[in-house]
Amino acid sequence: MNDVVRFDDHTPRLFFLAAVFWAVVGMLVGLLIAALLFLPGLNMAPWFTFGRLRPLHTNAVIFAFVGNMIFAGSYHSMQRLLKTRLYSDTLSRIHFWGWQALIAAGGIGYLFGFTQSREYAELPWPLDVALAVLWIVYAVNFFGTIAIRREKHLYVAIWFYIASIVTVAVLHIGNNLAIPYSWIGSYPIYAGVKDALMQWWYGHNAVAFFLTTPYLGLMYYYLPKAAERPVFSYRLSIMHFWSLVFVYIWAGPHHLHYSALPEWASTLGMLFSLILWMPSWGGMMNGLLTLRGAWHRLREDPILKFFVVAVTYYGMVTFEGPMLSIKSVNAVSHFTDWTIGHVHAGALGWNAFLSFGILYWAIPRLWKTELYSVRLASVHFWISTIGLILYQVSMWVAGITQWAMWRAFEPDGRLLYPDFIETVIRIVPLYWVRLVAAILFFGGLFLLLWNLYKTIRSAPADYAKETEIRVPPLVRDLSAPGAVTAPNTWDHALYRLQHQLRHGVHRMLEGRAGTFTVLVVIAISVGSLVEAVPLFVDKSNVKEIASVTPYTPLEVAGRDIYVREGCYLCHSQQVRPFRYETERYGEYSKAGEYIYDRPFQWGSKRTGPDLHRVGGKYPSLWHVRHMERPDSTTPRSVMPRFPHLLTDPIDVAGVPAKLRALRAIGTPYTEGEIETAATAIATQAAAIAAEVESQQGPAGLADKEIVALTAYLQRLGTDIRWQRPEPALPLAVTSVEP
Amino acid sequence: MAEFEDKVIHELDGIKEYDNPMPGWLMAIWWGSILFAAAYLVFYALAFGEGSMEAEYRAETDRALAAIQVYLDANPLVPSPEELLAGARDPVVLELGASRYARSCASCHGAEGQGLIGPNLTDDHWLHGGSISEVFLSVAKGWPAKGMPPWGRAMPPAELTAVVSYVRSLQGTHPAGGRAPEGQPFTPEPLPET
Numbered sequence: 062m063n064d065v066v067r068f069d070d071h072t073p074r075l076f077f078l079a080a081v082f083w084a085v086v087g088m089l090v091g092l093l094i095a096a097l098l099f100l101p102g103l104n105m106a107p108w109f110t111f112g113r114l115r116p117l118h119t120n121a122v123i124f125a126f127v128g129n130m131i132f133a134g135s136y137h138s139m140q141r142l143l144k145t146r147l148y149s150d151t152l153s154r155i156h157f158w159g160w161q162a163l164i165a166a167g168g169i170g171y172l173f174g175f176t177q178s179r180e181y182a183e184l185p186w187p188l189d190v191a192l193a194v195l196w197i198v199y200a201v202n203f204f205g206t207i208a209i210r211r212e213k214h215l216y217v218a219i220w221f222y223i224a225s226i227v228t229v230a231v232l233h234i235g236n237n238l239a240i241p242y243s244w245i246g247s248y249p250i251y252a253g254v255k256d257a258l259m260q261w262w263y264g265h266n267a268v269a270f271f272l273t274t275p276y277l278g279l280m281y282y283y284l285p286k287a288a289e290r291p292v293f294s295y296r297l298s299i300m301h302f303w304s305l306v307f308v309y310i311w312a313g314p315h316h317l318h319y320s321a322l323p324e325w326a327s328t329l330g331m332l333f334s335l336i337l338w339m340p341s342w343g344g345m346m347n348g349l350l351t352l353r354g355a356w357h358r359l360r361e362d363p364i365l366k367f368f369v370v371a372v373t374y375y376g377m378v379t380f381e382g383p384m385l386s387i388k389s390v391n392a393v394s395h396f397t398d399w400t401i402g403h404v405h406a407g408a409l410g411w412n413a414f415l416s417f418g419i420l421y422w423a424i425p426r427l428w429k430t431e432l433y434s435v436r437l438a439s440v441h442f443w444i445s446t447i448g449l450i451l452y453q454v455s456m457w458v459a460g461i462t463q464w465a466m467w468r469a470f471e472p473d474g475r476l477l478y479p480d481f482i483e484t485v486i487r488i489v490p491l492y493w494v495r496l497v498a499a500i501l502f503f504g505g506l507f508l509l510l511w512n513l514y515k516t517i518r519s520a521p522a523d524y525a526k527e528t529e530i531r532v533p534p535l536v537r538d539l540s541a542p543g544a545v546t547a548p549n550t551w552d553h554a555l556y557r558l559q560h561q562l563r564h565g566v567h568r569m570l571e572g573r574a575g576t577f578t579v580l581v582v583i584a585i586s587v588g589s590l591v592e593a594v595p596l597f598v599d600k601s602n603v604k605e606i607a608s609v610t611p612y613t614p615l616e617v618a619g620r621d622i623y624v625r626e627g628c629y630l631c632h633s634q635q636v637r638p639f640r641y642e643t644e645r646y647g648e649y650s651k652a653g654e655y656i657y658d659r660p661f662q663w664g665s666k667r668t669g670p671d672l673h674r675v676g677g678k679y680p681s682l683w684h685v686r687h688m689e690r691p692d693s694t695t696p697r698s699v700m701p702r703f704p705h706l707l708t709d710p711i712d713v714a715g716v717p718a719k720l721r722a723l724r725a726i727g728t729p730y731t732e733g734e735i736e737t738a739a740t741a742i743a744t745q746a747a748a749i750a751a752e753v754e755s756q757q758g759p760a761g762l763a764d765k766e767i768v769a770l771t772a773y774l775q776r777l778g779t780d781i782r783w784q785r786p787e788p789a790l791p792l793a794v795t796s797v798e799p
Numbered sequence: 800m801a802e803f804e805d806k807v808i809h810e811l812d813g814i815k816e817y818d819n820p821m822p823g824w825l826m827a828i829w830w831g832s833i834l835f836a837a838a839y840l841v842f843y844a845l846a847f848g849e850g851s852m853e854a855e856y857r858a859e860t861d862r863a864l865a866a867i868q869v870y871l872d873a874n875p876l877v878p879s880p881e882e883l884l885a886g887a888r889d890p891v892v893l894e895l896g897a898s899r900y901a902r903s904c905a906s907c908h909g910a911e912g913q914g915l916i917g918p919n920l921t922d923d924h925w926l927h928g929g930s931i932s933e934v935f936l937s938v939a940k941g942w943p944a945k946g947m948p949p950w951g952r953a954m955p956p957a958e959l960t961a962v963v964s965y966v967r968s969l970q971g972t973h974p975a976g977g978r979a980p981e982g983q984p985f986t987p988e989p990l991p992e993t
Binding site (some may be wrong): 113141142144212214216282285286291292293294295296297298300304319324328333335336338339340342343350376429470471472473474475476479638639643644649677678679680682683686694695707756757760778795 | 805807808809811812813814815816817818819820821822825826828829832833835836839842851852853855856859860863864866867870871874903904906907914916917943944945946948953954955956977978979
């Protein structure tokens with residue numbers, strides 16, 4: 062009786078279905094914003110603009126589609142690998158429904174502008190808390206299952222799950238520490254450069270420990286299962302597991318090359334990214350070489366086709382990644398569509414393809430039936446593969462084109478393309494290609510949906526009957542001399558140790574989940590601490606600039622509008638120290654200029670121009686007209702219209718709470734400034750509204766959001782005095798007699 | 800794949816594990832990347848130190864400015880008032896000027912020069928001087944504090960002079976909905992006979 066173990070397959074079934082549902086949602090929104098990006102007329106402000114929909118796309122794909130796949134796959138495989146039922150049915154239910162509710166709430170919130178505007182960490186603080194709680198629920202259920210396991214040694218898939226669960230918890234909590242100013246809004250406790258470092262420590266390792274390591278765990282279970290071939294090399298598993306866990310965490314600062322981040326930090330990020338190349342390929346090689354002896358089955362088995370492309374793409378992306386981390390290569394790719402191509406090669410090629418293979422393999426088994434159509438799955442494979450390649454090639458070409466156009470000079474020192482819009486228009490044909498690629502990929506997903514629906518419909522009536530296995534509970538190894546009964550002397554302890562070590566140190570470790578987990582924590586802590594601590598302790602990393610002062614209350618309100626609308630998704634605020642950037646935008650950005658920026662808004666992609674030096678560049682009326690109808694000031698502009706900014710009132714009442722929150726974390730506002738915030742807002746807003754009116758623009762804007770946003774934009778980059786390097790003009794105009 | 804032993808060492812849930820040696824090339828590149836990183840770090844610490852980014856930027860700027868100066872010395876652009884005024888009667892110049900005006904100027908000064916965000920260019924009032932040379936200077940150097948960009952840095956020389964000639968040709972056209980006059984009155988210089 063005690064030997065019977067019943068698997069809970071209801072939980073993985075639910076998670077697999079949820080993963081398919083969110084894949085459809087996430088990729089459909091992706092398809093939509095691929096069109097919104099260059100067909101601005103499709104944007105419907107305020108709710109359906111690119112800026113508000115883009116986090117919905119990324120979150121739905123990462124946290125909902127991939128997240129549910131991780132939960133489904135880990136819950137499904139770990140029961141079989143540990144020969145036990147999941148720890149708690151109740152926790153499994155809470156985990157499932159809680160996660161879906163969290164995603165739905167977050168996604169709808171984005172449409173209303175509830176966002177932190179920190180890439181992939183956009184969830185507002187109450188949902189961040191909910192996410193942390195649900196992650197702990199997952200962890201308790203997961204480690205609880207390990208505790209009641211009936212198989213002593215943890216298989217390599219379980220190692221990867223452990224590393225993922227522990228590290229994601231650390232990253233999520235570490236990056237999202239914030240002080241709330243309302244029931245939904247908050248400011249991060251980090252400002253400017255420090256916020257950038259923490260955010261990309263998180264952002265890059267979300268890629269590492271949410272999109273990579275858990276999926277390697279899934280690969281180690283489902284690939285040998287589907288191929289029916291032994292895993293190629295146990296020692297390669299050990300090598301690439303520990304080196305990934307130790308090295309990955311250092312790589313984040315490579316997202317911040319040539320920025321205001323101290324160079325030593327981005328240099329470390331680059332070097333560890335290079336060291337990461339072979340550990341990543343260790344995973345690829347272990348996957349590909351596991352298929353030795355099964356290659357002939359590739360012809361007829363679409364599941365193996367998906368797996369082979371997924372693992373190959375993993376190898377390609379983990380080569381491209383280290384290459385992009387090299388400073389001089391990054392100077393080309395950063396802020397361009399190359400980055401977008403890179404992440405989609407990973408998300409579509411690796412995550413989606415591995416997921417499709419797993420779904421086609423696991424769904425028929427979980428419903429105790431056969432796949433409805435192998436042929437349809439093959440069609441899905443080919444359509445998606447073509448889409449994938451088109452996507453990548455179009456984004457490579459777009460990225461290189463942008464870079465080449467941004468940096469082109471005339472011999473007399475003028476930029477060849479001084480109007481940024483020219484560099485946007487030139488890549489629109491490539492955006493069409495990308496849209497076609499997205500349609501193909503989504504079409505393939507639709508085939509999967511139909512195929513799985515028909516498969517599940519063909520399930521027998523008793524498919525939900527729980528699978529039973531017979532396996533005795535785990536007891537301490539009584540064969541070891543003196544294991545339990547002998548007196549506890551040093552001699553016996555040494556003897557026991559020798560016995561446990563008879564298959565090597567790592568094999569012993571695989572029997573000790575607690576020790577294993579502690580070692581993982583140590584491995585991820587080293588890089589995190591070495592990069593973060595000096596930045597917070599050593600003030601020379603962020604040199605203070607005396608002329609930089611806090612934002613005025615109106616500018617704070619305006620900045621929050623900028624954050625709400627997701628402007629950073631298309632506009633950077635980081636002028637790099639290259640002549641083609643300082644010529645176009647102005648003086649390059651300094652660390653000390655950002656000390657009051659919470660959150661930092663450097664961005665990672667320039668669909669529009671950089672805005673860090675936009676302050677004072679245009680009359681205020683220009684901003685009013687531009688927000689209302691961007692193509693009125695910039696013909697052929699692809700920016701969405703924001704007419705609601707001209708009619709919606711400024712949230713004056715909410716500003717004092719914001720200033721108090723900012724003061725609590727270090728912005729030096731006085732009590733007097735906070736109390737008179739409303740007056741200060743009225744005065745500054747009236748001045749800007751009067752300026753707009755004197756420029757013969759519309760009247761009556763003094764209490765409208767457009768004035769707050771304009772105040773912020775006109776402030777940007779103006780705290781330091783800067784001059785363009787001479788010669789100011791490439792023309793001998795001074796010799797013209799007036 | 801004769802070099803692999805393919806000896807099964809574990810089996811769990813039907814999944815077998817071999818313990819084949821790691822590919823030699825993989826380990827070689829891995830150790831190579833570690834050595835490269837160590838060497839780079841030492842080189843970086845010794846040779847560049849703090850602020851290498853700034854140093855590179857200064858060097859790049861100095862090189863570029865020197866090259867530009869050489870070019871400008873060899874190719875100065877000194878349009879005379881007579882040339883600019885003559886352009887206002889030359890259909891080829893006016894066509895070039897009109898197209899560039901539509902692209903870069905119309906968004907602020909209106910499609911017909913009637914003024915929008917920027918002042919009216921068709922009336923006889925000027926904020927920064929109405930002589931053809933003064934207009935040229937305003938266009939080339941801009942009035943950055945008021946939002947007028949220095950177009951000398953953004954337009955090719957031929958287009959820059961053509962735009963100025965085109966603006967001169969708009970004098971007195973008085974399109975509908977024009978912005979109210981601003982600045983001082985100035986009687987336009989006469990255009991040459993064709």
